[in-house]
Amino acid sequence: MSQPNQADQFLIQQIRDGNEDGWRQVVDRYQGRLWAFARRQLHDDQAAEDIVQETFVGLLKGLDRLELWTSLETCLFTILRRRLVDSFRRSGRAQQLRMCAPRSAGQLDDGDSLGDADQWIDRRNVSASKYAEQSEQRTIQERALWRALSNSIEHLRQETKLRELRVFEMVFYAQMRNKEIAELVGMEQQQIGLLKHRFVRRLAEDIQSGTGSGDVVVDDSVLSRLWEEHRPSCPKRSTLGKMILGLLSPVWCEYIDFHIETLGCHACQANLQDLRIDSSQSSAKSVSDRILQSSIGFFRK
Ligand SMILES: [Zn+2]
Structure with missing residues (x-):
């Protein structure tokens, strides 16, 4: 990915x-x-x-x-x-x-989810020269974060750690609250916080070892923006096609159903609709x- x-x-x-x-x-x-x-x-x-x-x-x-x-x-x-x-x-x-428009967040389904202004809109408030100055450095940092993030998600998929993957999707992609997530997956709020903390720390360590940087701070809002823009956890279109044809294992069908129905991923909903x-x-x-x-x-x- x-x-x-x-x-x-x-x-x-x-x-x-x-x-x-x-x-x-x-x-x-x-x-x-x-x-x-x-x-x-x-x-x-x-x-x-x-x-x-x-x-x-x-x-x-x-x-x-x-x-x-x-x-x-x-x-x-x-x-x-x-x-x-x-x-x-x-x-x-x-x-x-x-x-995405998670159902449990009390948001409307079918594309009416409209939340707070996100980072890529906020950027417009930064002066043009300041933005240009920072932009190159930011791109390098974001690329390193993106690499760490996509590697980490790939690892979770390969290990079929789908519960963790769901939690991280809910935290960063859907930006749901720990309380809602805990209720959905049947865990304590504290556990969600701990999982999130470890995930972010692993990403920072991955970036440090990859770039040789001393002190890496992973910003949650940047992580969410990268997740929304590049959608590293979305199933491939070919996987959605296999699901339609009944060729996918139950554990993956269940995960994709969560991703599409509970998380409400608009892009995957559109892909599925188009495939049909x-x-x-x-x-x-x-x-x-x-x-x-x-x-x-x-x-x-
Ligand atoms: Zn998706």
Whole structure:
């Protein structure tokens, strides 16, 4: 999960080389899940299509600066999320869009979860010059944290430590309170606090040993932001596909059900919804064609 996959890197290279078939593949591959995500937020098919189209154009416009940390999918979801927040702001709605809406937190399901302003909105309040000065250093630190985080999650998956993984998802991804988490997993609040403390300490140690830095402090809010932006714990789309086909073991099905239903991960809900729609259906095909037509002008520039 920590490295972008080869297929994505190949597609990016094709687009950079001006290959239209490569662009068609990107649109065909990703438009369905982005559209499903946008529709859940906007409750309007046409508005959703427009914003997905803007998202693809946004990818093309930012291609020179594009640095793929994880996957093309997470990158497109990040652009889409920012576009949605901009559109919420224009229409006077709340200004933030969390990537998940945990049921137990008393939040509304189906994309209406709107919490406090998060870090990437806060950044706008920092003066431009100060931000530029700090930005390079911050990127290096965040990359180191991201590596430590994705390694740690991979380790939990391999060891099938799914209870811990659920706890950390609830703490950092869903930003739920220890009390709610304790109730959901049947543990004491103190235990949740201890697990969280150990997890953060391990990340700091991992960064220290990897970078040779002396004193590393892992900021919870940065950890949550990286988790939301790069979604290291989300099941792969192929895993969701296996679940639909009944090919996944019960323990993993149960975990994914938690991730999608209890945690309320919007991106995975969108992926699942998209997988259940046959991509050859004429409506999906025509959306794909329209997006392709309207973005191709930016592609050829
Ligand atoms: Zn997810």
